[in-house]
Amino acid sequence: MAELWNPLLERMPRDRLERRQIRKFREQAVYVYENVPVFRRKLDRAGIVPEEIDSFEDIRAVPTTTKDELRRAQETGADDSDGSSGRTERATETRSTPYGELLAVEPEAVREYHQTSGTSGTPLRQADSGRDWEWWSDCWATVLWSQGIRPDDRVFFPFSYNVFVAFWAAHYACERIGAEVVPGGNLSSAERVQLMDDLEATVFMTTPTYALRLGEVAEQEGIDPAATSIERIVCAGEPGASVPGTKAKLEERWGATVHDHAGATETGAWGYSCEGDSLGLHFNEAQFLIEVVDDDGDPVEPGETGTLIVTPLDRHAQPYLRFEQRDRVRLEEPSACDCGRTFRLADGGVLGRDDDFTTVNGVLLSPTAVEDVVRQHDDVADEYKIVIDEHDEKESDVVTLISEAKTQDVETTRTELRHRLKQACGLSFRITLREQGALERPELKADRVVDQRVNHV
Template sequence: MTTLYKVHELDTPLQDYQMQKLNQMLVFVTQYNEFYKEKLSGFSLPVRTQADLARLPLTTKQELVHDQKMHPPLGKNHSYPVKNYIRYHQTSGTSGRPLKILDTYESWSWWEKCWKEVYRSSGVTSSDHVFLAFSFGPFIGFWGAFEAAKQIGALVITAGSQTSKERLTSMIENDATVLLGTPSYVLHLIETAAEMGVDLKDTAVSKIITAGEPGASVPSIRRQIETAWGATLYDHVGMTEMGAYGYSCSAQNGIHVNESEFIAEIINPETLEPAAPGEKGELVLTNLGRYGYPLIRYRTGDVVLNVTESCECGNPFTFLPGGIIGRADDMVVIRGINIYPSSIESIVREYDEIKEFRIVYFTIEDMDQIKVQIESSDENVSKKLAVCLRERVGLRIDTEIVPENHLPRFSMKAKRVLDERTEKVIQ
């Protein structure tokens, strides 16, 4: 059955709607965007089908970084003169040199529109008090969430410079009903509440939306957060360079791509062909409303599972069960086994006795090794975790208990991998 998307009171097949929006953008960028004018030279328009789309070249972050290096400071992928832009952001730089990205008024309004869909899917309304537990710097973070919350009429409470204890106090005093943060930070607030003698179930927080790293779609992490907070946890995914492209739903078992604003593909990262049903692949996205900073067939580096089934919630848009499974650039091979840090975390989070953890890669006699450091007062949990990792990952992974508060805590994207290998192998 053809999926229909409601557009201006006309029922339009989703693919037709997407191709119409895509061709409008392609006509624009081939005239006004120097980066894509060069990249798409020789390709004929219009693009009518998925097969036509697949013939367009992929875009990589490495290209964008190189473009800004060769044409500083902004590169050629900004379609307008600088005077037309109103917002500046940059990527976090966790995987290399940060990208500098500007948005026009129209493009920033598009960001707000995408974030409204995140709120809608999570049941956030004008009656809510939305608490943003994030530092308001150049990283995109929850800037779009801030703007969209204003648009829907919710009370917005910011906490950029506050300590964790100050943030919890502010949440309680202002009857915050919705909390936004990274999964790592929301977990850290559980520790902070315990130190303060606060029962988080007694707060007004009933919904939590996390982003920035895998977590809310991982059952063990979701259970840990929802149990401690007595709130419903929702997932959200977005990228500074791409936009706020995905959200979870009432089923809470994965991510829906907002296909009214993005075209999604899942490819085999080695062959660059479409991933087979049931296989993991790399998510490729095209944004359809960000003319100030367009991205066409962008390799996100996010590893997802390619399925043909729709979500049980009834949303017909592309469904990614388990959300973002990992990052392609995070994967390492240890003794022939592909290791994703997010897979390790999903197992670690099954043990409530573990307060914090870190993955360490190291080398012994020219052989790469891995161990997991944990903070816990339960000495037996180390042995139990080691057994579980061996059974589930298929590799012996040493576990080590470290002193309390020995490992770092994070308010933004967590960095729980320490690479001490003497010769790092580029995957």
């Protein structure tokens, strides 16, 4: 059985791969220009002639796409970033669709509707054609095959999928691979754990937060998660599976290999860990043009940290050019992984969204650094909160870690956490340790940073 889902693409020499990316970006730019008025106006304003794009430098001259401008185009049928509020003839014709002026196809070509979670504002609606859905499932099949999922696996999904795309696409990718799929929506956590155990599922997919929660529930139900048939856990939705402390805790609790994935409704499944030795995410550079840029929009060098700009190279119904993903990553060369893929990597996975990072007393606080410290400590529970507030008397910020103690020696644990957090984050933390079970257990993703500062910008 093949080691890679698509060996031709995944091991394509870098020079050929880059030429392919430039060609496909140019083709996508031409397609978008001809079919999406909001982007045609935008490219015209920037003086971009899509047919003339012939280098990465040309690509970087193309304006980026932001979530806010997509919201405007979705709701008003026009991009008013230049101050205009007028609508084109095409926008008026398509105003009855929920997609505003973002469709590149006729409405009857749309086969799938999904939307973003709306955690950062109004949800974005995403249309996919039948061709898009084939592309989605192929992207996800690349992810899952790289992580060892094969036709003899039984894959459990402990969620109701609702209108969120990720697990729908993963579900169909499992079917494409030939694996058996067990949907676990509309069940309690205890029922899901019991069903996984009864059916001898070999894989389940979830967020890192919920994987930890299911392990906790299993123990409460008298089931040893490490003794179940689970061999692999595929995580998505938050960075934890590439955070060493969280990954190690999950693998120890479940006796399984933990894999990471990254993607978005607007872009697709652009990143994945493999069975190699690297603790990071490969960029799927066959299906996406992925740029890692600094604050000025210039490319970063390997070993440097930047934010992602992602272009899906085969999106059909609702395509985007240079979408500001706003995930922060540390770029690494393909040689950092021993799997033989020629795709570059995000060392350590997604370090967080730009919005997740905040300055505390002049220091940039990384939530994943805190997560790593908490998850590597044996005497604190899985759940925690980071609370940032203003000092009552001094002109400074106070940052508090709230977690749960698993030991009677609370003072020693506080001292150790303060020391480790100071080393990892360069900040002095206050530590509050409560009894086990005091903090709420999220059932999907966790929002662990609470910034209560009134005057913080």
